[in-house]
Amino acid sequence: xxxxxxxxxxxxxxxxxxxxxxxxxxxIPGGHLNAEILEKVADIARKYGxxxxxxxxxxxxxxxxxxxxxxPKINEELQxxxxxxxxxxxxxxxxxxxSGTRNIVACIGNRVCPYAxxxxxxxxxxxxxxxxxxxLHFKIALTxxxxxxxxxxxxxxxxxxxxxxxxxxxxxxxxxxxxxxxRRKSVQAIEMVNERPVRNEEKCIGCGECVLxxxxxxxxxxxxxxxxxxxxxxxxxxxxxPRLGEDFIKWVDEDSIIxxxxxxxxxxxxxxxxxxxxxxxxxxxxxxxxxxEEYKKxxxxxxxxPPGAVVYNPLYWKGIKYTEMTL
Amino acid sequence: xxxxxxxxxxxxxxxxxxxxxxxxxxxxFPYQGEHSDTDSxxxxxxxxxDEIELGEKSSHTFKEAxxxxxxxxxxxxxxxxxxxxxxxxxxxxxxxxxxLHAVKRLDEIYLNNGADDYYYKRLRNNVKFVLxxxxxxxxxxxxxxxxxxxxxxxxxxxxxxxxxxYVDCKASDWNSLFQNHAEEILDVVPSxxxxxxxxxxLPDTNTIDxxxxxxxxxxxxxxxxxxxxGRCNCSCPTCTCFTMQDIFYTDNGRVGERRRxxxxxxxxxxxxxxxxxxxxxxxxxxxxxxxxxxxxxxxxRFGYQMCVGCGRCDxxxxxxxxxxxxxxxxxxxxxxxxxx
Amino acid sequence: MSLxxxxxxxxxxxxxxKHTDIEYTFRMAYxxxxxxxxxxxxxxxxxxxxxxxxxxxxxxxxxxTIRRVGKVTNEIFEHYEGDSLFLxxxxxxxxxxDEYRGKELVVIAGGTGxxxxxxxxxxFASNPDQVKNLKVIxxxxxxxxxxxxxxxxxxxxxxxxxxxxxxxxxxxxxxxGFVTEHISKLKFAxxxxxxxxxxxxxxxxxxxxxELLKMGFEEENIWISLERRMCCGIGKCGHCKINDVYVCxxxxxxxxxxxxxxxx
Numbered sequence: 001x002x003x004x005x006x007x008x009x010x011x012x013x014x015x016x017x018x019x020x021x022x023x024x025x026x027x028i029p030g031g032h033l034n035a036e037i038l039e040k041v042a043d044i045a046r047k048y049g050x051x052x053x054x055x056x057x058x059x060x061x062x063x064x065x066x067x068x069x070x071x072p073k074i075n076e077e078l079q080x081x082x083x084x085x086x087x088x089x090x091x092x093x094x095x096x097x098x099s100g101t102r103n104i105v106a107c108i109g110n111r112v113c114p115y116a117x118x119x120x121x122x123x124x125x126x127x128x129x130x131x132x133x134x135x136l137h138f139k140i141a142l143t144x145x146x147x148x149x150x151x152x153x154x155x156x157x158x159x160x161x162x163x164x165x166x167x168x169x170x171x172x173x174x175x176x177x178x179x180x181x182x183r184r185k186s187v188q189a190i191e192m193v194n195e196r197p198v199r200n201e202e203k204c205i206g207c208g209e210c211v212l213x214x215x216x217x218x219x220x221x222x223x224x225x226x227x228x229x230x231x232x233x234x235x236x237x238x239x240x241x242p243r244l245g246e247d248f249i250k251w252v253d254e255d256s257i258i259x260x261x262x263x264x265x266x267x268x269x270x271x272x273x274x275x276x277x278x279x280x281x282x283x284x285x286x287x288x289x290x291x292x293e294e295y296k297k298x299x300x301x302x303x304x305x306p307p308g309a310v311v312y313n314p315l316y317w318k319g320i321k322y323t324e325m326t327l
Numbered sequence: 328x329x330x331x332x333x334x335x336x337x338x339x340x341x342x343x344x345x346x347x348x349x350x351x352x353x354x355x356f357p358y359q360g361e362h363s364d365t366d367s368x369x370x371x372x373x374x375x376x377d378e379i380e381l382g383e384k385s386s387h388t389f390k391e392a393x394x395x396x397x398x399x400x401x402x403x404x405x406x407x408x409x410x411x412x413x414x415x416x417x418x419x420x421x422x423x424x425x426x427l428h429a430v431k432r433l434d435e436i437y438l439n440n441g442a443d444d445y446y447y448k449r450l451r452n453n454v455k456f457v458l459x460x461x462x463x464x465x466x467x468x469x470x471x472x473x474x475x476x477x478x479x480x481x482x483x484x485x486x487x488x489x490x491x492x493y494v495d496c497k498a499s500d501w502n503s504l505f506q507n508h509a510e511e512i513l514d515v516v517p518s519x520x521x522x523x524x525x526x527x528x529l530p531d532t533n534t535i536d537x538x539x540x541x542x543x544x545x546x547x548x549x550x551x552x553x554x555x556x557g558r559c560n561c562s563c564p565t566c567t568c569f570t571m572q573d574i575f576y577t578d579n580g581r582v583g584e585r586r587r588x589x590x591x592x593x594x595x596x597x598x599x600x601x602x603x604x605x606x607x608x609x610x611x612x613x614x615x616x617x618x619x620x621x622x623x624x625x626x627x628r629f630g631y632q633m634c635v636g637c638g639r640c641d642x643x644x645x646x647x648x649x650x651x652x653x654x655x656x657x658x659x660x661x662x663x664x665x666x667x
Numbered sequence: 668m669s670l671x672x673x674x675x676x677x678x679x680x681x682x683x684x685k686h687t688d689i690e691y692t693f694r695m696a697y698x699x700x701x702x703x704x705x706x707x708x709x710x711x712x713x714x715x716x717x718x719x720x721x722x723x724x725x726x727x728x729x730x731x732t733i734r735r736v737g738k739v740t741n742e743i744f745e746h747y748e749g750d751s752l753f754l755x756x757x758x759x760x761x762x763x764x765d766e767y768r769g770k771e772l773v774v775i776a777g778g779t780g781x782x783x784x785x786x787x788x789x790x791f792a793s794n795p796d797q798v799k800n801l802k803v804i805x806x807x808x809x810x811x812x813x814x815x816x817x818x819x820x821x822x823x824x825x826x827x828x829x830x831x832x833x834x835x836x837x838x839x840x841x842x843x844g845f846v847t848e849h850i851s852k853l854k855f856a857x858x859x860x861x862x863x864x865x866x867x868x869x870x871x872x873x874x875x876x877x878e879l880l881k882m883g884f885e886e887e888n889i890w891i892s893l894e895r896r897m898c899c900g901i902g903k904c905g906h907c908k909i910n911d912v913y914v915c916x917x918x919x920x921x922x923x924x925x926x927x928x929x930x931x
Contacts, residue, residue: 445671
């Protein structure tokens with residue numbers, strides 16, 4: 001049996017423990033899918049695999065137990081799924097083009113969750129369109145609100161929904177719900193002064209609890225669809241130095257986020273360790289090498305931040321450094 | 328007199344109205360709902376018919392035009408009290424039948440219970456009502472059982488069918504205006520519903536044993552289910568309670584105002600007396616107080632039901648507590664109580 | 668346009684009698700008739716209003732006993748000297764003296780509950796011929812909480828007055844124990860025709876009325892006065908509502924036949 005494993009991986013198939021058998025990896029950008037796709041995945045698993053499916057930690061399906069020789073057939077069967085998910089595909093009919101950039105993960109978002117500040121899947125798909133497919137090892141995740149159910153701080157780019165609360169004093173009944181929920185569930189950014197809430201703009205994390213709990217619509221999300229986010233950078237899992245992503249910009253908009261991600265591809269292309277194993281190096285290690293200022297220069301190139309956006313400076317990452325540990 | 332008007336014709340009438348009145352109507356505020364990417368439908372000042380939300384029920388009511396959510400009564404300067412200006416000196420309110428019935432309840436409290444309310448009266452004095460027809464009920468409506476599905480006292484009515492606007496005008500001084508802009512003069516009967524999916528059976532307020540009802544365990548479940556947020560009160564067209572507030576302006580402590588803001592009998596502090604006393608600390612007790620106020624106490628005092636069956640309290644409750652369900656439970660309980 | 672009930676008028680503080688550190692009686696300039704047991708909304712602009720019951724009245728004045736327990740009353744205590752307060756009222760029904768004329772009357776008061784009935788007691792203590800007899804039980808937490816000490820001494824000249832404290836030391840002036848313990852000791856010629864007024868904290872009123880009923884008082888011969896949050900004073904704001912009753916306009920004085928069914 002002669003298999004080019006490099007090509008295999010780039011086509012979203014895996015070298016498995018069992019010789020002669022592969023697993024097909026089906027990405028679902030943003031994690032939300034038409035239930036019809038589930039049926040197609042089940043069909044493939046039953047017809048060509050061993051009848052089981054693994055739900056991956058990055059919101060995909062892995063269908064194991066597929067003989068290598070069936071790969072072209074599987075790619076044919078995957079085509080309707082790829083079409084339904086509107087996945088960027090260089091050549092039609094040849095399956096997923098897997099690569100360094102990982103499936104973009106999203107929490108359930110405001111299609112379902114009452115706390116979410118935006119449609120996480122829609123934004124995930126927008127980013128997918130802008131960056132896929134790409135060989136560089138990027139991990140991007142989106143979460144609807146500061147609860148961070150998607151654990152976006154463990155990704156290179158963490159996108160967290162924010163609500164910019166707008167207060168209309170003429171609709172306020174001084175019930176104190178905003179103050180109470182902000183104090184008990186969030187960051188105590190609201191104080192009652194003269195029977196009315198006063199929001200500490202610096203403290204506010206944009207969770208939206210004030211809006212969610214206001215009985216009169218004195219607190220709203222403003223007049224338009226102007227969505228804002230917190231962007232965190234370079235969190236990671238892994239062997240050497242796992243760590244949480246740090247805040248880069250709060251109250252940033254979608255266009256700026258996409259531009260920053262694209263700029264980062266250019267930056268990594270220039271500075272990546274050419275000898276990195278498998279051509280794969282977490283961005284954070286590259287930034288550790290070049291210094292954050294150099295990264296920032298690249299990241300913000302041509303970015304027009306919206307009014308109100310706040311850029312954090314300087315950024316320091318912590319985490320566990322196993323290479324420096326002594327017993 | 329009845330009229331059929333095109334959109335342009337109706338807008339011409341509204342433009343003429345706007346010269347003398349503020350027009351208050353249900354209005355869709357995009358993105359201003361509780362949750363992200365949801366709209367809020369509540370009352371606003373409008374100028375054209377496109378700004379009026381005719382399809383959906385508003386979460387908040389016309390009441391804001393008669394009892395502003397927060398209303399300054401007067402300003403304190405160093406040694407002077409200066410009365411505030413009214414938010415309008417004349418208004419036309421567009422509202423559905425249940426809400427128009429609610430106006431009578433507001434009048435009852437603000438004009439007939441104790442002394443006249445000066446601030447209510449100055450807004451109420453020059454208000455006209457345009458009845459919005461209801462061609463079908465919404466999920467939680469129970470106007471038919473409350474007898475509020477039909478009303479004949481209005482200044483004009485408005486129904487829309489196939490892009491044409493149908494008006495029944497009862498205000499004689501408006502007839503020539505409508506006539507000037509009408510496509511057709513015809514008999515118009517405002518649409519109304521005569522069946523609702525939600526039904527309520529009301530307790531007999533003559534025979535109800537209030538003490539037994541108050542002490543019943545039927546209210547206990549609400550101790551844990553209710554979160555005392557006050558949404559039901561804020562969305563109710565007949566809730567009239569308010570709290571007085573004195574404020575000194577933070578930038579100039581010598582100047583301030585006395586205002587009143589809506590109050591909610593479900594929210595903490597409603598019954599607090601100076602020195603730390605309070606009543607109805609359990610949420611179930613508050614639920615009981617509210618339900619009895621709406622379907623028992625008010626009727627015993629004024630002879631007719633306070634609740635108009637708009638169902639907004641059910642629409643807005645985040646805990647899915649149904650007022651109509653509670654009323655039905657209450658009626659069952661009061662019937663059983665009588666048999667024993 | 669109707670009268671604006673919400674606009675207060677300025678009333679000069681004529682004198683201040685200090686009972687305790689937190690309870691003063693303010694004599695306020697006022698022309699007009701009032702009933703004992705009615706109340707005024709007393710306010711300090713920018714601080715707010717508080718309902719205060721009338722504890723006495725005379726030519727050109729009313730007396731208001733104010734307890735320092737909140738934002739408004741704090742401000743009154745801090746800055747009253749040589750000054751005026753804003754008032755509106757009088758509101759509520761108050762006590763109807765005709766209900767008690769010619770009868771055996773017992774007034775049972777706990778703590779600041781003595782303030783709203785002070786006018787009634789004063790009237791009949793000064794006109795003892797207008798009742799068969801007058802008995803008063805006034806209870807306070809401790810000797811330092813006693814209000815209207817001089818009035819009590821004066822009432823004793825024409826009436827039977829039992830002054831009692833929950834704890835402390837008994838002396839000639841003062842007994843020990845809750846007011847309820849003293850009720851059964853009172854002797855009436857005919858309990859079924861005697862009349863009673865009970866004002867004080869909720870528990871004290873509940874147990875006192877039960878005691879009176881046990882002794883043979885008729886329900887319709889007992890009156891109580893309720894303290895609720897009376898915010899507007901004119902039946903609008905809803906804070907003081909119980910059942911179908913608005914305490915500010917229908918009360919605060921209620922006959923027991925009505926009051927017994929009022930459940931918050």
